[in-house]
Every structure is written in C-alpha cells, then in structure tokens.
Amino acid sequence: MKKINVLIVDDSAFMRKLIMDFLEEDDRIQVIGTARNGQDALKKIEELHPDVVTLDVEMPVMNGLETLKRIMKTNPIPVVMLSSTTYGGAYNTVLAMQYGAVDFIAKPSGAISLDLHKVKEQLVKKVVLASKANLHAFRMDESLSFSQTTSFLSDKNSSIELYPSSDNRVIPVKVAKSIVCIGTSTGGPKALQEVLTHLPKGLGAPILIVQHMPPGFTKSLASRLNSLSDLNVKEAEDGEIFQRDTAYIAPGGYHLTVRKMGTALTAHLNESEPRKGHRPSVDVLFESISQLKDYKKIAVILTGMGADGTEGLKTLKSVGNTVAIAESEETSIVYGMPKSAIGTGLVDEVQPLTFISNTISQYLQT
Template identity: 40%
Template sequence: MSLKVLVVDDSSFFRRRVSDIINAAPRLEVVDVATNGKEAVEKALALKPDVITMDIEMPVMDGISAVREIMASQPTPILMFSSLTHEGAKATLDALEAGALDFLPKKFEDIARNKDEAVNLLQQRVQQIASRRALLRRTSLRPVRPVVSASSRTTSITTSPTRFRASGKSYQLTAIGTSTGGPVALQKILTKLPANYPHPILLIQHMPATFTAAFAARLNSLCQITVKEAADGDVLKPGVAYLAPGGMQMMLEGRANSAKIRILDGGDRMNYKPCVDVTFGSAAKIYQDKVLSMVLTGMGADGREGARMLKSSGSTVWAQDEESCVVYGMPQAVAKAGISSEDLPLERIAERILVELKRH
C-alpha cells in the first residue's frame, strides 16, 4: 500500500515539481495539493495523509500556523521546506517547535551533489518520517511535567520509571551527535541542564550552514547553560555548549585541561558537514576515557565510528532508544555494533546525565 502525501505550497511550479518527485517513488502517492495553510488544515482532516510537505510563507495562513493547527487536530508527520537564509532558519525552527518532524531547503539541490541525489533525498525523507505518527505529540516542545514517584501518590496506575545509578566514572567533556529530529531532541535535553554544568559540551547537528547560528542563539535564549556556535580558536569552558557550524568540521586540539576548537573546511569527500565521527574521534584522542557521549535521532550511521573510537579509549557511549527517535538510524548503528552501553528514551536523557555526574 502506498503512503499518502499531501503537498502544500502556494507556487504551482513547486507543487508540481514536488508531486512529480514523490509520485516517482514506488511506495509514495500524492493524494492532493493545497495552496495555503488553511486548505492544508482542512485537507489534513479530510484526507488523513501519512505525510504532509509544507511551505512556510503562504497567503491566508502561513505554514507554521498550519502546523500548529494540524498537530492539535490531526497529528501528521510534516516535512517543511524553507529558504537557506537566517530568517528562513528561524522560521524553520519555529515550525519544528510547532511539531514538524523534519525540514529540507526549498532548493534541496543545495544539500545534494546532483539532481538524482536530490530526488532520492526528498523521497527518502518522506518515507522515513511517515512511520513516526505516534511520536508527534511527544516531540512537540510543550513543557514537560516532572516525574512524580509512585510513593508520593495516593493511588498509582503506572509503574515507577527505572531509577538510574551513576557508574562512578569521572568526565571532562560531554559530546552529543544527532541529525533528523535533533533540534527538538537537543532542546529537550539542554534546557534541563544547570548553569553550573561541570564541563564543556560539544554539539554536532547535521544542519545547513545558515541555520546553525540561529539554532545556537535560540538554544542560548532557552537554556541555563551558555550555547554558542563554535568558532575557530574557542577555548573549551565548563557550562558552555559549542554547536558545530554547518558546512564545516569541528575538531579539538591541545590537552584536556586547555583544549581548543578548530573549525576546518567541510571537505568535498565528506558526506556530513559537520560530521559526528570527525568530532567524536578528535575528542577521543584528547580526552581518552573522560568523555560522556551520546548519539541521538538521525538518518544514516554517522557517529558509529567516532563512538567506536570513544569506547576504545574507555569513554562512555549512550544511544537514544528507537521508540523516542524521529529516525532510528544513527542510534541504531551504534547500538547494533554493540558500542552503546545504554539505550535511553529522550525524555530521560537529561535526568540520566545528571545522575551520571552526581548532580541529580
């Protein structure tokens, strides 16, 4: 059975182009199109598509407002199309916060090496998010209620969550790699960390170059820790998270107590810019067994080899569990290779970090 797709855009040319690409895939079928957000909301309710592709700037109702209404009435996996500009980045992050699962640049050839790769990329993204309907309410960035222990209730109908225990290891660095679904996942984790977090944090998120500055600024405005887009020569400081710039590679140099960030050209032969493997591998060489690392939701296997290097050096590697991932690719690669010591639900990763650091 084909996956039903609703294509939403005010440009007839773009609607036709996206529809042709989607219909060319054996398992995908465009069941209808909409020219604005209001039509999208109505057709989402009537047609119950498996996936919606959504433009941001449209007449009558914009894409972000449409995402909010659809998520409230007919939760559906939504793939946003956005411009590769600073304003486009901010709007895309708003759409992800509203409940969209993923995004592509409107000129999606910009993140592909040729036309065929761009076509495959769009088809693959649509198919990947189609199966994640059950995640939608949990991946929206609504305030999370604190866990209440069963002993504090007069009655209980649910089992208490597993209590974490610290391993007793000491750390000097936290490193997190992610891709599809990562912006929401990182926000959920980082907003729960205290301002006096005891060591630096490296963030590697697959994201276009024009998006990372806006994403770092958003996280910094929401978090108690400091979050910044990493710059060449930054000296790592406790309580600061450094987001790898899009289109570049982030490495470390120096010694563990005075390490500096090096930002290097992305490289034509590298599939990912930034690449989790590159940063993780660099961290393993300098920090040896003192890295607390995790691989979160994302397509592909980036992070597996870097995580292997970290584990070989004696560092800790965790993976996000399948149920809470938007795309269970990167964490699955780490888990299947036997590299991760724990597979954790997104909602409890921050809690697990604080227990491990004995700050819970």
Template identity: 40%
Template structure:
C-alpha cells in the first residue's frame, strides 16, 4: 500500500486529492497538511511514501520547502502546479530540485479540473512511489565529463524522447553536448505552456541554442528543438538537403500529444541511417516501438539504463523489445551520442 501525504493550503484541493487517490486500491492518504510547517511534522509522524506538494502556499512556498526536503530527507514528491507561465517556471525549477513529476490544477473550476485528471494523478503517485530519489546536494556540482573532440557528421540528426524524470535527464545530456553537435529534436511529455519555460531554462545553461519548436522551422547544427507541450506532435521533415520541424495536430498517440512515437517514426522514415534515437526515463511505453523502427532503418539507438532512470518504463520497454543497440547510464549517453555522430565512429563500423 502506498502511503500518501497531501500538502496544500486549499481545503478544497486537499479534499479532492484525497478522494481521487483513495479511489485507488493501492493508495492510502495517511494525512494532509495545510502548509510546509505542518507537513514537516506530519512527515515525521506518518512516514509517507509519497508527497503531493502545492507550490503557492503561505508562510513558506513549495519550492523552498522542496529544496530543504531534498537536502535533509529526500522522498518522492509530485508537485501540484497552476497552469500559468509563472507556474510553469516554478514547476521546472521543482523538477530540477528532485520532484518526480507534476500535475496541473486550473485557476477556475478546480473541482472539475482535478477530477478530469484523476487517472493521471493516480498514475503519477504510483510512479513516484517506485521512483529513485537522491539528495539534491549529491546531484549538484558534478563536473561535466570531457568528451574527446571528434569531427561531427553534418548529416546526422538526433531525436530524444522522455517523460517522468525526463527534464533532469535531458538537461544532463544537453549540458555535455558541444555547440558543434548535430541538431536535436526533443519530445518531453508536458502540458501547454511548460515546454517554453523548459526550453528557456535549458537555453541559459547549455552550449547549444535551445528553443520551443515552430512549424516549418529549419533545423540547424548546434540547435535544440523542443516539442510544444500538449498541443501538436513534432516530426522531422526534409526538403532536399534541408531538415525542418513539422508540428502536426492529431489524435493522442500512446496516450500522449506530443508523442515520442510520432517523432521517432518520422526519424526512421526521413533520417534513416543518419538518425540517432535516444529514449530516456519515463512512465509507459511511448517511443519504444518506434525506436525499434529507427534501428531497423539503420539509425543508432540508445536507451537509458534502469539504475539511472527515475521510472524505467519507456526505455525498459525498448530494451525488452530489442530496440536499443546500447543501454547506458545517463552520465554516459552524451558521450555515446557524440561518438555515434562523429565521422570516425561511422567509418569504423561501431554499431
């Protein structure tokens, strides 16, 4: 049984989340807290497995509490964020501090809004209970690995897919990529508005230029293109020698839009052997089958290993299906991408 503690200053939200979570046979809400100080005492008394944590609270905000929690008593946390630009930036910061995932609550009609996300909330609390959590001070300050300089193949294109735990994993990979890296397309499961904040954050800390992808945007080396959250699928297209982004409206694929499956399938058909596919931590199976089609088309394919994944759902499904030619810890993936993209690794036949 998963023991959950709900931390929110709204009595309505506390009641709604309690009702939603207790509909699941394997989740018990052991308590609620109206602010971080109350939560601190309830954590000591009740020893919960998972915390749901509001961002905007009196006396101490959720970000400050999360930072202290992850330093002193790390545990799985699912953030409860508002669907606003400010809420998106705070949520991205919370994920970087160690929160496992987040759910959104609307500013209006909260009761209906949260109930419509009931299945997602339950799934994310379950995933958080299984997730790996480390101290925030253990994650910070690690020196970047120095990868050998290699001649990068100009025709290569990289596609990365991720979900739960992916924002931190993607950052770890991109921080190690040189400015001369091939273009990178990314699908990370996010709601509308959050991908722009994610791209802005990455752009400030990575050598490559990072932006939210636009329809028809030309794809260039040294640039990273992130699929707009919750709106359209991101695909790779080609006109002669030029690659471009295509944003396409459509049904949910593998229960997601944007879907990693859609991105990887476009990579298989458009880039073929010039593609590099990377599937990182995430809940579910999105991207696993299409990574196999990328590999069949001649692309290099990489999956994150179980030990370094927050949730080994998507990469695990790819590994079990034989879609990944290499299974690596997150700290080795950037180097493997650079190796696969270099002219030397292509000519040496290391596949």
C-alpha cells in the first residue's frame, strides 16, 4: 500500500518533532520532510512533492496564510492547518479554509502545545482524509462561470408583500413562510462563502447553518462571512428570534434547534450528547425544523465527511413541504455527506456549488 507522504511546516522544532512522531505511528503515513517557515516550505514542496502538508498558521518570515495562498496558486496540494484557539488564530484559520486549506486542527494550548497528544487521533484522521480530497473542486468556481445573482422578484406572478429588512429598508418578499437549513463539514467554510455571498437580500427567510467546527471558531466564521455577504451572518444565540435575511451559524460545541414562540421562531442551544460524533449536528437541526408543519423548508447539504444530515433529511421529507438540494461530486471537497443524502433518493436537486444559491432562490419563489 502506497503511503501518504507528508511535509510538516512549523517554526517550532519541538512541534515539528511531536507532529512527526504522532503521524508516523500510523502505518499509512510517512513524513518525508519538515520546514521551519513558509519560504522553506515552498522549496521543500518543489523538491519532495508531498501528498499532504501540515501548515502552522503563525510563523516568522512567511506566515501560514501567505504560504497557503502561494501553494494553492502554484502547486495545489491538500493542506491541513494547525492553529491556536485565540480570536486572531481562529479568524486566520477561517481565512485559510476559504483560501483552500482542506481542514484544520486547533492546538490545545497555543503555539507550542505540550499536550498535542489530545488531538493526535484528529490529526492522523484529517491528514488521511486530506490525502483523498478533491483539490480540483477549488478551481471549479472559475470554470463554472454562472450568474448567481438572480432577482428574487423575477416571478411576476408571485404573491408578495412589503416587509422591513434589518436595516429598515422596505423589501418585497413572498408571503409564504419559509426557512432554509444548510449542513456542511470538511470544505464547508469555502462552500458557505460561495453560497451566502451570492444570495440576494429579500429572500424572506432565515438561514440556519451547521458547520462542523470546534468551539471558538464558528464566531470567526460568522464574522468573516458577514463581511462578505449582503445578508446578515451571525453566530446563533440561545433564545434569539430568527429574522428574515439573516444566516445563523450553530456555535461550536452546541446543537442548534428551533422552537415556535407565538408566530416567531426562536433559537435554542443545548449541549446534549453529540450525534454520530458531532455537536453541532445537522441531523439534530433538520429534525427540529421538521416540526414546523406550516413552513416551506429548503434543506441543503454541502461538502463534508460522513453522513450527518441524512437521517435528518429523511425526517424532513417524511413530513412533507421540503425541497432537498445536495452539492454535486464535481465540486465537493469531500463527497461524503452529499453522497449519503443523494443515496436516499430524497434529494430533489444535485447541483455544483456555483449553482446552489440560485437554486435556493428559485425554490423560495415558487
């Protein structure tokens, strides 16, 4: 069996040795080199041609973000970032995911983590997964040129009403009550950026999102997406009322569920047991939304490892009034979650990533 050749990039000699020892305990992996900064890494990549690179975010000479951008531009290979859980570290990690990193590991206790053994299994698992990632998907955005910004009001026969947006502008929207729910995992931050930045204001529905991420990172993800999108994007807060034209990301470490309070929908967070290893869980969110009998529900499953969302989708479909959309294999960084959902036969639309926002808009109009 061919081994996965890994290059380790970290400015700490101690961390390089620790990461190497952990990875080489797995007989599927061999470390073929190390680098102490980004410049050194770019040279080693040209010399060694690794299958996967582990890349520290914070380094001197050339930091992890700049190194990643150069890798993805000149010689795209799977990259797993290692990051601190500080606010700055979390935000830079989110940027890295949107620049093309396949996944990331949060160092337990800062730049030099003596307790890195706590995430050893995650590290090995994510390196193995990264070696199988669809790097071609990172270039699909350019090859699939398609105008996503379709007017929400293109259907002149639709019944509409005037509704104040969060910035007090009056926007015509559909009368029917609708809700959009999205589930994603590996490759999700980049996929969410593509979808949310091409959804226009005036959708007339809240968007609820589960992105598999540990605590401390989802707030940075929401902040980054909010800065890029016409929609409001925020981390969901317990008890808040969901607003139209706002996307809510489940906080890392909490399940996000929905409850009705009079005519409003409210967010409820809980720390009940992880579902299939995930908290937040797409299944938990989808099952909660299935209780909204008088709402049109649009469920979207994007790139990700595993099958989270499949059972929830079955529940949504069993109660009716649900449209299911899944990302196609050609653009999925990891075609696990979409493939599992499509395998149920319950998915209505299978679309490449660049078409998904337009598909959501169209279904909200009907």
